[in-house]
Amino acid sequence: MNVFRNLLATLCVLAALTAVAREAPPPVLLPGVLGVSEAQLAADFWIARQDQADKVILGRSEIEAQNAKLMREDESMHDLRKLPSRLNRQQVKDWIEGLGDAPSSPLHDVDGKPVSADAMQAILANRQLDAIPAVQATRYGLVVQRADLRSLPTRLRVFRSDDDTDIDRFQESGVFPGTPVVIAHASADGRWWFVVSPSYAAWIEARSVAIGTAEQVFGYVDKSPYRIVTGASVRTVFTREAPALSELQLDMGVRVPLWTGWPADTPVNGQHAYTAHVIELPTRAADGSLGFAPALLQKNADTAADYLPLTRSNILRQAFKFLGERYGWGHAYNGRDCSGFVGEVYRSMGVMMPRNTSDQGVSPAFAKRVFTEADTPARLSEAAHAAEPGDLVYIPGHVMLVIGRINGEPWVIHDTTGATVRTVDDRRVRVKLNAVSVTPLVPLQFNDRESYIDRMRSIVRIRPLPATEAPNHP
Structure with a gap:
C-alpha cells in the first residue's frame, strides 16, 4: 500500500485538482490506479470537455474513399476481390513463411514446461509446405464463428518464460462471423486452413470456415x-x-x-x-x-441500422464500452489487444484499419505525424499535449487512444498489460492493469530512461487527407 500511496502522491496533480470554470470539484481518487477518479471512467466525463463533440469528422463517402485507399496502398491489407483466380506456389509459401519459422528462443507451455524440439518440429511439419501445389484455384469462404488466427497450425499455447501465461507467441489475431477469406492451404492433419482475410493471413481451424463461391461470399458481404x-x-x-x-x-x-x-x-x-x-x-x-x-x-x-457517424462523441462512447475488458494478446481470452481495441472502435463507424500497431501507425491511408530521432523531447512533448480526442498515439508495440486533457495534460484509454511510472523518490513502479484502462499519458515510462512520449513513433488522426498533403503532417 505504501507504494500505491507514493504513486498517487506523484500523480494527483494530473487529476484536475485545480478549480477552473469548466472543471468539476476535486475528485475522489480510486486507490492504486494512477490517480484516476470514478468520474473519469465514464465517456460522458470526456465528451463534456469537447467542443463540437458531435461534429462529423468524415462523412460516409469520405470514409469509403479512405478505405479504398487503405486497400489500394497499404501492403498489410489484402483486397480479396482482386486476387487472381489461381494462386501459385510461391505466393502461398510467402504468405505462410511471412509469419516466421521456428522460434529462435526457448518456449514454454501453459504449465511452464519447456516445449521440446521434437514437438516444435512436428508443428512445423504440419504446415506441409512441400504439398503446396504449383498452381491452385483460388477458393473462398466465410468465417462462421469467432475464431483465432495462429502463426502455426496448432492449439498449443506457448510463452517465452515459465511464469507467463498471457502472451501466447503463436496467437496472431481473431476473425468474426461473416469475414470473407481466401483458403490457400491445408495442414497435414486436415484440421487447419491457411487463410487470407482482408487484414491478416494466418492459420485458422477448418471448422470455423465454410467454403463457397466468390459470388456467394462477396454477395453476402455486400x-x-x-x-x-x-x-x-x-x-x-x-x-x-x-x-x-x-x-x-x-x-x-x-x-x-x-x-x-x-x-x-x-x-x-x-x-x-x-x-x-x-x-x-x-x-x-x-x-x-x-x-x-x-x-x-x-x-x-x-x-x-448503419455505421455510426464518425464524431468525437461516438469515438469516446465506443471506446468506453470496452472499459475493464481483460487484455487479450491477439484477441485471446475472448477479448482483444491494443490494436484490436482501437481497430474495432473505429470499425463501428465504418473505418477500416490494419491489424497491427506497426502497420496502423505508418499506413499511407491516414493523416499522421511521424517522429524520428531528430525530434527533440520538447517537440515530442508539444505534439503529445496537442493531441486531440480520437487521435492514436503509437509507441513501439503499443497504441493509445487520446480521450482529452485535464489541466492541459493528455489522458488516454488503451488496452494494456500495465503501466510503469516514476514515484516521487525516483523509483519505477509497475501497476498491473491487464485491461482496457484510463491513464494519464505523461507519467508513463517506457524504460529506465525514456517515457512513452520519448518513444512516440507517430500520432494518427482520422480526418480528411487532401491529395496534395504531405503524409508526415497531421
Missing part, C-alpha cells in the same frame, strides 16, 4: 439492409433448434445482413420474431460447404 454491432459484443438469441447459431458472439463493428422478406408470422427456430431482427448468418455443412440460415438478434441489443 448484402443490404444490415445491422452493425455497436456494443462491445452481442449474441444471437438462444436456440436449441440450430445450435451453431445459438448465442453466437458478434463483436463491435461486425456487419450482419437482415433476412428480408421473412414471413411475419413464421417462427425462427421456434420463436416469434417480432421482438428481434431476423438476420442471415453463414453456416458450415458437414462437408465444409457454405450455406445460410436465419437467426434472431434482439431488438434491444446494442446494434444500429
Whole structure:
C-alpha cells in the first residue's frame, strides 16, 4: 500500500485538482490506479470537455474513399476481390513463411514446461509446405464463428518464460462471423486452413470456415439492409433448434445482413420474431460447404441500422464500452489487444484499419505525424499535449487512444498489460492493469530512461487527407 500511496502522491496533480470554470470539484481518487477518479471512467466525463463533440469528422463517402485507399496502398491489407483466380506456389509459401519459422528462443507451455524440439518440429511439419501445389484455384469462404488466427497450425499455447501465461507467441489475431477469406492451404492433419482475410493471413481451424463461391461470399458481404454491432459484443438469441447459431458472439463493428422478406408470422427456430431482427448468418455443412440460415438478434441489443457517424462523441462512447475488458494478446481470452481495441472502435463507424500497431501507425491511408530521432523531447512533448480526442498515439508495440486533457495534460484509454511510472523518490513502479484502462499519458515510462512520449513513433488522426498533403503532417 505504501507504494500505491507514493504513486498517487506523484500523480494527483494530473487529476484536475485545480478549480477552473469548466472543471468539476476535486475528485475522489480510486486507490492504486494512477490517480484516476470514478468520474473519469465514464465517456460522458470526456465528451463534456469537447467542443463540437458531435461534429462529423468524415462523412460516409469520405470514409469509403479512405478505405479504398487503405486497400489500394497499404501492403498489410489484402483486397480479396482482386486476387487472381489461381494462386501459385510461391505466393502461398510467402504468405505462410511471412509469419516466421521456428522460434529462435526457448518456449514454454501453459504449465511452464519447456516445449521440446521434437514437438516444435512436428508443428512445423504440419504446415506441409512441400504439398503446396504449383498452381491452385483460388477458393473462398466465410468465417462462421469467432475464431483465432495462429502463426502455426496448432492449439498449443506457448510463452517465452515459465511464469507467463498471457502472451501466447503463436496467437496472431481473431476473425468474426461473416469475414470473407481466401483458403490457400491445408495442414497435414486436415484440421487447419491457411487463410487470407482482408487484414491478416494466418492459420485458422477448418471448422470455423465454410467454403463457397466468390459470388456467394462477396454477395453476402455486400448484402443490404444490415445491422452493425455497436456494443462491445452481442449474441444471437438462444436456440436449441440450430445450435451453431445459438448465442453466437458478434463483436463491435461486425456487419450482419437482415433476412428480408421473412414471413411475419413464421417462427425462427421456434420463436416469434417480432421482438428481434431476423438476420442471415453463414453456416458450415458437414462437408465444409457454405450455406445460410436465419437467426434472431434482439431488438434491444446494442446494434444500429448503419455505421455510426464518425464524431468525437461516438469515438469516446465506443471506446468506453470496452472499459475493464481483460487484455487479450491477439484477441485471446475472448477479448482483444491494443490494436484490436482501437481497430474495432473505429470499425463501428465504418473505418477500416490494419491489424497491427506497426502497420496502423505508418499506413499511407491516414493523416499522421511521424517522429524520428531528430525530434527533440520538447517537440515530442508539444505534439503529445496537442493531441486531440480520437487521435492514436503509437509507441513501439503499443497504441493509445487520446480521450482529452485535464489541466492541459493528455489522458488516454488503451488496452494494456500495465503501466510503469516514476514515484516521487525516483523509483519505477509497475501497476498491473491487464485491461482496457484510463491513464494519464505523461507519467508513463517506457524504460529506465525514456517515457512513452520519448518513444512516440507517430500520432494518427482520422480526418480528411487532401491529395496534395504531405503524409508526415497531421
